Ligand code: 5GP
């Protein structure tokens with residue numbers, strides 16, 4: 552298994568895990584871009600949004616629910632935050648395991664760099 556996020560999900564690589572349930576795992580980004588920078592990933596390996604079968608799109612809704620919940624527990628729900636999913640090379644996706652970034656705790660600038 553050469554997918555780094557699968558290895559984190561399996562507990563083979565350490566990560567600062569802050570939430571887990573039957574579907575997803577959330578852990579702090581190793582290179583945080585803001586005071587709060589959390590990655591929410593499915594336990595199941597899905598390479599990207601482009602690889603997400605329509606019958607599994609409810610999974611992304613659950614990831615949004617978890618992001619909202621973590622925004623509250625991280626104390627950024629009121630101040631505001633951003634959720635981002637990069638898809639593919641030109642979309643800026645580096646790790647080919649579906650993930651949602653939850654970023655906040657500072658003023659964020661325009662998002663379409
Ligand atoms: P992408 O550019 O694919 O949307 O974002 C991948 C993110 O994963 C980056 O923000 C990067 O810092 C983070 N990341 C890459 N490898 C690791 C790792 O081994 N552990 C953690 N916690 N984050 C990682």
Ligand code: ZN
Nearest residue numbers: 554557596648
């Ligand atoms: Zn994976």
